[in-house]
């Protein structure tokens with residue numbers, strides 16, 4: 190007999206380059222085999238992925254120096270989470286008024 194258990198885990202990451210903090214949601218599947226061994230399969234978007242580990246890529250700066258926190262860390266440190274308030278519209282146009290030279 191094998192049994193299947195699945196749980197959602199939010200794993201907090203922090204970038205050591207720009208100090209950006211974010212969470213990634215994983216589905217963790219516990220697989221018990223007939224010998225009583227348990228193994229964990231980490232899934233994202235239904236695809237098996239390596240377990241979260243230091244070295245994740247920061248979505249903000251692209252740095253590869255992110256570290257993981259223990260699960261639940263952010264709930265004890267809410268000051269790390271940016272407030273979800275309305276974002277002020279940015280009046281600065283994204284396009285530069287200076288024309289790029291055409292190579």
Ligand SMILES: [Zn+2]
Pocket residue numbers: 204205206207208209247248249250251252
């Ligand atoms: Zn970063």
